[in-house]
Amino acid sequence: MSAALVEPVARTAFALPGYRFELLKLTAQWRTRALLLVCWLAPAVFVAAVSRQSTLPSDTVFGRWMGQTGWAGSLVVLSFCCSWVLPLLTSLVAGDVFAVEDRLGTWRHLLTVVRSPRRLFATKALAALTVLLVMVAGLTVSSTLGGLAAVGAHPLVGLDGQLLGPGRAATTVLLAWAVALAPTLAFAAVGLLGSIALGGSPVGLLLPALLALLLQLVQLLPLPVALRVALPGSAFTAWRGLFTAPAQTGPLLLGVGVSLAWTVLATALARRLFLRRDVTGQGRDDSARLVVVHAVLPLAALVAVTAAAVTATTPVTGPGVGRDQLQTSLATSFAHLYRLQTRELARPDVTEAQLRTTATCDKGGDRVADTGPGNDWRCVVSWHLPGATAVGSAVYQLDVTADGRYVADGDGPQEVNGFFQVRTASGDAPNPLWQFDGLVDLLAPTPKG
């Protein structure tokens, strides 16, 4: 063949136009536009409306503070998003970014034009990631602005009872949303994998949502903490550790690390499947075997390896919720909240050190081991007041969940935690000791005996 007919360099499509085209295709879909609109508007409306109601979503962490500070609304939205919204968004964006070409029958055209499956994979994944990031940014900004507009930038009560000033609250709220991005990326990568492995089938599209459902069911089981933190959704709850002092960085960093490992592995598996795929549609239909061999098994192996590594490197065994951790956490929270109540009632200030608060907890009586989640924890908190010889004590019923969160419900005496409101100089306010949220560090060592 003559030199004139030989292409000197087989040029491949440039990445930026491909990325722009994928964004154009995504944003041209009414579904994507509607989701973007909802993400940027709905949280603000929800937070503003709920914050002004007399009944607050106290079953959601930080929900009981929505009427007091604008920062709480964003965290309530974050909690809700971590359960369902973020996995669903990843399903609808990342889960569809490849499958849509199957539905439209455009693979052949696209590959003929782009000529590089590797570049095509990268541009599609980046475009899906971009749209997801814009959606999460919308949820963050909208929920925060809605809360601040409705209630104001007042201090936020953390999960150990400490008050976070507006500056620190803002930083921590943003950091919490950033932490939630890690599992969102993991679910998005699973979405890419499902989109490629299962095409336009409903299972392929909804794989991240199905995974979220599966993980929520698994979380209900009495799993060892090592396995619990090795699951890709653990960072969806680990951000709560930012709201204690010191921050519970163990579960947080592990959760983020596990999520990023899932992101890398699932993306690599998706890319491998994509490059092996015969887009002429003439290959054998062995998608079920492909999914098992190239997706399910490697990801299951990652869970096993991560769980084994956590077991080997941390001193924690069992469910991670022990009596000593609970007692420490409860006593700390109570001391901080007691000071808050003292200020609200305009009593003489007292420091946590002066209070010397302790807690004694028991789970379900003598016949039940004092470990693990459950709503049958009963604790007695004791404290000292400067200049007083008597020791104050208060009773709390605790509902502890497997992820380490607990709700302490005051059970007397009335003057401390019996009423849900206290009368302050500026009017009635929620009694911080009546009912409060706390968090146990699941990876803190459990003392023997």
Added chain:
Amino acid sequence: MDSTTTVRARGVRKHFGDVVALDGVDLDVTAGRVHGLVGPNGAGKTTLLGLLLGLTVADAGSLEVLGLPLRRGAPVPDGVAGFLDGPGLYPQLTARQNLAAVADLRRRPRGGVDGVLEEVGLTDVADDRVRGFSLGMRQRLGLAAALLVQPRVLVLDEPANGLDPAGTRHVHRVLSGLAAGGTSVVLSSHRMDDLAALCSDVTVLAAGRAVFSGPVEKLATESGPLEHRLRTSDPGAARRVAAGSPGVRVRPDDDPDRRHDGPALVVRASVPDLEDLLARLVHGGVRVRELSPVVAPLEAAFLALTADAAPGREEPA
């Protein structure tokens, strides 16, 4: 290798599981020619076009396009464009947006979009969403997308699919013009009239093998003696003359295949024997009003060449 060869395939094999789609196919396509691929369903046309577009790779054999060997992981040369199994267009985008995306992805100026839209006659609907386009309009837009690349090898799968006669003629003009400018056009079609009107060369595939490859005129001679419809002023005399002519077979009147031929005779003979028959009829005072092939020569050749292909075999999905 010929200096004007743009596509060269030797012993190309491709299988999908147990199905052999291509079984040692050779193909040569020359610059400035329109090369047709024909064959029954499942003959391997789509697979061969897919290989040329780089959508899949051969299991064995060699395939070069514009001088570059096509291998797994290597992109096809920039001068190759076309579509397979219909143009893949995005219904939510307008015709102009679809083409602008192609221009961007292939690093061609967007300024060429209006020109190719005009070339395929879609200027009036340039800003309409493709969702509302007819099949023929989509075909023309797919062709416009391929033209935008200014291809040196244009690969098209059934480009006339869904086009009305005027649209077909329009597309033929565009493709002929491209070939005149030096582009190699490789297309598949089920319509022999398309091939006769457009192609200079043709490759006939049957059961994954190339059973003929060469100029269209040569294909027409592959069929052997053809059946012709003969209308005369005296059918009875004509039948007697034909029956007595050497090398001429007359189909009986009660043949069920003849029900559309009315009073005409159907005779089967080679071209020299037909000429001899005509001379005898004229000599016998029988006026000849019509002598036409019952089946077009190309179609007859196609049927003859692919007769051994398994009947009803479908193209792999």
